[in-house]
Amino acid sequence: MAGITDVAKLAGVSVSTVSYTLSRTRPISNSTRERVLWAVEQLNYQPNVMAQGLAGSRTGFLALLLPTDEAISDSFTFDIIVAAAETARDRGFHLVLWTEPAGETKGLQDLMRRGLLDGALLLSVRLHDTRVQALQEAAVPLVMIGRNENPADCLYVDSDAAQAADAAIAYLARLGHTNVDYIGPSNSAHQAGFGIVLRVHEALEAATKQLGINLRSAYSDPNAKALETVMIDVLKDPSVTALLALGDSAVVGIRSILQAMQTPVPDYVSVLGLLISTRVTETIWPQLTTITHDPKELGQLGVLTLIDSLDSSTTDVTQILLPSKLNERTTTAAPRFPL
Amino acid sequence: MAGITDVAKLAGVSVSTVSYTLSRTRPISNSTRERVLWAVEQLNYQPNVMAQGLAGSRTGFLALLLPTDEAISDSFTFDIIVAAAETARDRGFHLVLWTEPAGETKGLQDLMRRGLLDGALLLSVRLHDTRVQALQEAAVPLVMIGRNENPADCLYVDSDAAQAADAAIAYLARLGHTNVDYIGPSNSAHQAGFGIVLRVHEALEAATKQLGINLRSAYSDPNAKALETVMIDVLKDPSVTALLALGDSAVVGIRSILQAMQTPVPDYVSVLGLLISTRVTETIWPQLTTITHDPKELGQLGVLTLIDSLDSSTTDVTQILLPSKLNERTTTAAPRFPL
DNA sequence: TTGTAGGCGTTATCAT
DNA sequence: ATGATAACGCCTACAA
Numbered sequence: 081m082a083g084i085t086d087v088a089k090l091a092g093v094s095v096s097t098v099s100y101t102l103s104r105t106r107p108i109s110n111s112t113r114e115r116v117l118w119a120v121e122q123l124n125y126q127p128n129v130m131a132q133g134l135a136g137s138r139t140g141f142l143a144l145l146l147p148t149d150e151a152i153s154d155s156f157t158f159d160i161i162v163a164a165a166e167t168a169r170d171r172g173f174h175l176v177l178w179t180e181p182a183g184e185t186k187g188l189q190d191l192m193r194r195g196l197l198d199g200a201l202l203l204s205v206r207l208h209d210t211r212v213q214a215l216q217e218a219a220v221p222l223v224m225i226g227r228n229e230n231p232a233d234c235l236y237v238d239s240d241a242a243q244a245a246d247a248a249i250a251y252l253a254r255l256g257h258t259n260v261d262y263i264g265p266s267n268s269a270h271q272a273g274f275g276i277v278l279r280v281h282e283a284l285e286a287a288t289k290q291l292g293i294n295l296r297s298a299y300s301d302p303n304a305k306a307l308e309t310v311m312i313d314v315l316k317d318p319s320v321t322a323l324l325a326l327g328d329s330a331v332v333g334i335r336s337i338l339q340a341m342q343t344p345v346p347d348y349v350s351v352l353g354l355l356i357s358t359r360v361t362e363t364i365w366p367q368l369t370t371i372t373h374d375p376k377e378l379g380q381l382g383v384l385t386l387i388d389s390l391d392s393s394t395t396d397v398t399q400i401l402l403p404s405k406l407n408e409r410t411t412t413a414a415p416r417f418p419l
Numbered sequence: 420m421a422g423i424t425d426v427a428k429l430a431g432v433s434v435s436t437v438s439y440t441l442s443r444t445r446p447i448s449n450s451t452r453e454r455v456l457w458a459v460e461q462l463n464y465q466p467n468v469m470a471q472g473l474a475g476s477r478t479g480f481l482a483l484l485l486p487t488d489e490a491i492s493d494s495f496t497f498d499i500i501v502a503a504a505e506t507a508r509d510r511g512f513h514l515v516l517w518t519e520p521a522g523e524t525k526g527l528q529d530l531m532r533r534g535l536l537d538g539a540l541l542l543s544v545r546l547h548d549t550r551v552q553a554l555q556e557a558a559v560p561l562v563m564i565g566r567n568e569n570p571a572d573c574l575y576v577d578s579d580a581a582q583a584a585d586a587a588i589a590y591l592a593r594l595g596h597t598n599v600d601y602i603g604p605s606n607s608a609h610q611a612g613f614g615i616v617l618r619v620h621e622a623l624e625a626a627t628k629q630l631g632i633n634l635r636s637a638y639s640d641p642n643a644k645a646l647e648t649v650m651i652d653v654l655k656d657p658s659v660t661a662l663l664a665l666g667d668s669a670v671v672g673i674r675s676i677l678q679a680m681q682t683p684v685p686d687y688v689s690v691l692g693l694l695i696s697t698r699v700t701e702t703i704w705p706q707l708t709t710i711t712h713d714p715k716e717l718g719q720l721g722v723l724t725l726i727d728s729l730d731s732s733t734t735d736v737t738q739i740l741l742p743s744k745l746n747e748r749t750t751t752a753a754p755r756f757p758l
Numbered sequence: 759t760t761g762t763a764g765g766c767g768t769t770a771t772c773a774t
Numbered sequence: 775a776t777g778a779t780a781a782c783g784c785c786t787a788c789a790a
Contacts, residue, residue, distance in 0.1 A: 081532065083783055094761045099785060106786095109759060129535040130472035131783035134766050139469060144516075148505065158497045165516040166487065169526065174535070175516045177483075177504040187508070193420065195767090196468040196513070303702070335643075336675035363642065422767055433777045438769060448775060470767035473782050534783090 082123035091119035102127065129174075133195075141174050142386060143191065143200040145211065147182035156328060156357045156375045157203060160225060163379030164201060171387055173198070182206065185214035192220050199386045201225060205236075206273035223386040223398075225378050227275060233397050235389055237381045239355060239373040240401040241276045245283035247406055248324055248354050248371050249291060256414045257322040257350065259294045261314050263334065264326045266299040266306070280326055280354065296320070302329035304336065311337045315349070321415035322350040328360045335365055346413035361407055369412040371404045378402065421462035430458035441466065468513075472534075480513050481725060482530065482539040484550065486521035495667060495696045495714045496542060499564060502718030503540060510726055512537070521545065524553035531559050538725045540564060544575075545612035562725040562737075564717050566614060572736050574728055576720045578694060578712040579740040580615045584622035586745055587663055587693050587710050588630060595753045596661040596689065598633045600653050602673065603665045605638040605645070619665055619693065635659070641668035643675065650676045654688070660754035661689040667699045674704055685752040700746055708751040710743045717741065 088095040093112055100106040101116040108116075119125070133139035144164060146157075161177075168175040176197070180187045182204070188211075191197055198221065202211060205226035212234060215222050224236040252260055262284055265277060281297070288295040296317075300310040311334065314320060325331045331353040338345055345351050353360070353370035361370050385398050427434045432451055439445040440455040447455075458464070472478035483503060485496075500516075507514040515536070519526045521543070527550075530536050537560065541550060544565035551573060554561050563575040591599055601623055604616055620636070627634040635656075639649040650673065653659060664670045670692040677684055684690050692699070692709035700709050724737045 081534070085783080095784080096762080096786075097760060100760090103785085107759065112760080124532070126529055126533045128473070128783050129530075129533045130469050130478060131534075131766090132785080133469035134467070134473050134768085134782085135784040135786085136766090137785090146501065146504070148501065155494065155497075158494075161500075161516070162485065162487065162518060165485070165518045169518060177500065177514045177516055179501060179504045179508060190465055191468075193463070194465045194468045195420070195470075304704075336678055339675055339679035340681075342679075365643075424767080434767090435769080435778075436776060439776085442769085444769095446775065451776080467767050470782090471769075473766090473784090474768040474770080475782090476769085 082125045084125070084127065086123055087116065087119045087125050090122060091115045138198055138390070139196060140172065141176055141197050142168055142383065143176050143178045143188060143197050145188065145200055145202050146177060146179050147204050148179045149181045149183075154328065155359055159357065159359060159375035160203065160379040160382070163376040164383045165379075167380045167383040168387075171383070173383070173387065175383075183210055185211050185218075188220070189214065189218050192218055198390055199223070201382050201386060205275070207275050207278065208273065221386065221389055223382050223389070225382045227399075229275070231399065235385055235398050237378055237385055237400045237402070239276070239378070240403050241279040241355065242283035243401070244355050244371045244373065244404040245280045246287050247404065248352055249284060249287035249293065251371075251406055251408075251412075252322050252324070252350070252352060253291045253293060255322075255350065255412060257293070258415075259317075259319045260288065260296070260322045260324055261317075261320045262295060262297045262324045262326070263307075263310065263314070263330055264297065264299050265330065266301045276355065277326070284324075300330070302327075302333055304333055307333040308337050308340075311341070315341070315343065320349065321417075322352065322412070324352050324354055326354045328357050331356055331360065331368065331370075332364060335368075345411050348416060350412040350415070352412055355404060367410045369409045370407045372407050373402065373404045421464045423464070423466065425462055426455065426458045426464050429461060430454045477729070478535060478537055479511060480515055480536050481507055481722065482515050482517045482527060482536050484527065484539055484541050485516060485518045486543050487518045488520045488522075493667065494698055498696065498698060498714035499542065499718040499721070502715040503722050504718075506719045506722040507726075510722070512722070512726065514722075522549055524550050524557075527559070528553065528557050531557055537729055538562070540721050540725060544614070546614050546617065547612065560725065560728055562721050562728070564721045566738075568614070570738065574724055574737050576717055576724055576739045576741070578615070578717070579742050580618040580694065581622035582740070583694050583710045583712065583743040584619045585626050586743065587691055588623060588626035588632065590710075590745055590747075590751075591661050591663070591689070591691060592630045592632060594661075594689070594751060596632070597754075598656075598658045599627065599635070599661045599663055600656075600659045601634060601636045601663045601665070602646075602649065602653070602669055603636065603638055604669065605640050615694065616665070623663075633658075639669070641666075641672055643672055646672040647676050647679075650680070654680070654682065659688065660756075661691065661751070663691050663693055665693045667696050670695055670699065670707065670709075671703060674707075684750050687755060689751040689754070691751055694743060706749045708748045709746045711746050712741065712743045 084095050088098045101108050165175045200222045202224045205224045207229040209228045227236040227238045298310045300306045353368050356370040358374045361372050423434050427437045440447050504514045539561045541563045544563045546568040548567045566575040566577045637649050639645045692707050695709040697713045700711050
């Protein structure tokens with residue numbers, strides 16, 4: 081395999097000139113640059129990753145931290161990962177998938193100590209995420225996709241759950257609904273740790289209070305049986321005219337239940353999906369009116385934020401909250417009785 | 420950060436002794452080993468990954484090749500990936516996610532040329548997969564998860580689709596069904612390239628012919644609307660008593676349709692899922708009788724096969740076909756009329 | 759604008 | 775059973 085010395089020889093220059101030419105880190109005359117690039121082309125030369133990592137100050141590796149003791153295998157997370165991998169690749173970085181239980185950081189800290197990583201992306205961040213502090217103490221540059229309870233001086237990219245909830249209530253209010261039923265994930269220990277549930281709930285309470293809307297909350301596991309029980313209960317109350325369901329799984333389950341119960345949508349009840357992934361919005365249930373958030377965007381921005389923080393010597397803390405947008409489709413309408 | 424020299428100094432031995440002790444590649448006396456390990460412990464030493472990769476014959480990196488121009492974001496694929504990452508981690512390897520359009524291999528070949536990879540795992544392998552030949556020519560050790568049309572001298576781990584189809588028909592025959600409707604993915608160019616569809620179809624034809632069962636095939640895209648059209652058509656024929664649905668998405672869709680149509684299962688029709696992931700079997704539709712295959716197993720065995728092929732100097736071609744197993748639940752029964 | 763040479767932290771090849 | 779030392783392929787002061 082051709083090395084940098086071969087290129088230097090063929091181009092009739094020194095190795096350092098080749099290195100500098102390729103890294104654009106020093107002015108090179110046009111004529112030499114051309115000869116170097118020509119030699120590179122001739123020999124099909126590509127710098128050795130390990131050698132670069134060893135000699136340079138950067139390895140080119142980013143870790144994607146995936147907790148394995150939770151229900152992570154949803155398509156939303158998958159889409160984040162794929163987008164992150166593509167973005168990293170585009171920017172000349174390599175994404176290493178690192179699976180570790182949510183509480184553990186030993187494996188990752190070892191990786192850092194072994195000089196493998198430039199930084200890390202955290203997925204499925206919980207309100208109290210022990211990984212964050214551990215990594216900060218280990219001086220690992222990190223970006224959360226999501227955020228913990230108090231992300232004061234920590235970089236993150238997250239969906240703006242509060243804004244999404246506000247938008248949902250505002251929209252339903254505009255249609256004329258005054259009784260809204262919110263169906264969220266059950267308060268199992270599992271879900272309770274994630275910020276999105278809490279933040280949505282708080283925002284819903286505030287927004288409905290302000291607009292004078294009655295909010296009733298119901299909680300269910302996302303499986304069909306549990307949802308059915310909840311739905312039957314919810315639909316017993318004839319005053320309810322709108323259903324607000326949080327998350328992909330709830331929304332997908334709710335559809336089949338409503339179909340089975342032959343409930344006319346939106347004639348009898350409106351259904352609005354809150355924080356639904358683009359995949360569900362576009363493919364799985366294209367008729368559903370949703371407040372959408374995009375996993376691709378999270379993955380991309382996460383990687384870009386991390387890389388930027390590596391480049392910039394400054395310590396500016398990038399914190400991005402992505403606004404969701406309303407996709408008005410066919411499952412929402414004005415309430416069935418006039419007010 | 421403590422390096423190998425520090426350890427050597429502290430242990431009072433030479434660097435090479437430390438290296439050999441840690442890699443167990445040379446007999447070391449008990450007393451020195453102990454001193455070395457003690458020093459390692461003291462200094463919290465971890466060998467530098469880049470230096471090892473540069474000096475040694477192995478980098479410790481495996482690529483997971485994910486084609487991005489297809490519908491890859493199903494939970495089955497995700498589970499394969501997570502299992503692969505965990506297995507790699509357990510064996511001291513790192514998994515790099517490499518996204519590239521199915522036709523392309525340039526990016527990956529560059530990676531090889533750059534000395535990054537020990538080997539590669541191919542996901543979403545098509546019957547005619549240009550990646551395989553390209554990688555073989557580039558002498559990249561590779562393992563397919565899935566397999567192409569003629570995997571003669573190529574390593575792979577795949578579900579045994581033919582065996583699964585046989586098992587399904589045998590089971591339905593045993594229950595007494597003589598008219599079976601198969602619902603597979605539509606013959607869009609998209610799906611046509613994947614072996615599983617073809618292999619299942621061939622096996623079904625053979626098995627039904629042999630057992631004197633009437634097989635009717637229907638094809639549908641996995642979305643609700645298309646499935647509904649197909650299902651209405653299928654259920655028009657009163658002689659049909661069993662539905663055989665291929666793949667997770669078909670099966671999940673079919674459930675909601677059947678619910679909406681209020682078709683009694685299994686009293687009116689039996690439903691049997693063919694090549695269903697463990698996730699669907701255990702969580703999403705736990706009552707469904709299925710022929711299950713396990714993504715976790717594929718991911719694990721894929722990585723292990725690759726690593727083994729790296730270790731063994733021999734050129735034995737490991738080819739693993741995983742048998743699926745029948746999970747008898749509540750959606751299948753004897754046909755509704757006696758024969 | 760270009761060249762020289764000393765690391766980077768291991769592994770592997772010789773010796774002993 | 776252990777040591778010394780030359781690669782490994784590149785980056786980056788320092789020199790010219």
